[in-house]
Amino acid sequence: xxWNKVEGRIQVYLExxxxxxxxxxxxxxxxxxxxxxxxxxxxxxxxxxxxxxxPVYHPxxxxxxxxxxxxxxxxxxxxxxxxxxxANSVPAYS
Numbered sequence: 001x002x003w004n005k006v007e008g009r010i011q012v013y014l015e016x017x018x019x020x021x022x023x024x025x026x027x028x029x030x031x032x033x034x035x036x037x038x039x040x041x042x043x044x045x046x047x048x049x050x051x052x053x054x055p056v057y058h059p060x061x062x063x064x065x066x067x068x069x070x071x072x073x074x075x076x077x078x079x080x081x082x083x084x085x086x087a088n089s090v091p092a093y094s
Contacts, residue, residue, distance in 0.1 A: 014047075031061075034062065
């Protein structure tokens with residue numbers, strides 16, 4: 001919840017191998033605050049980790065972005081682990 005608003009959506013897209021932020025979709029009250037930060041990150045080819053290392057004050061809309069990037073980082077970690085498992089498995093032949 002930001003500015004007493006509870007509706008909205010943030011979707012961030014990362015490059016699976018590197019974690020570089022490729023794009024995002026934002027819908028919500030005053031989402032331009034987050035759009036500016038994401039545009040800066042994309043322009044400078046920043047990773048989710050680099051953005052997460054930046055300070056965030058409380059309360060702010062940027063806290064929402066932090067939560068989304070933490071979630072994206074976890075999904076990327078799981079995807080990478082699963083990809084490595086499949087790459088190292090020997091195909092079964094019948």
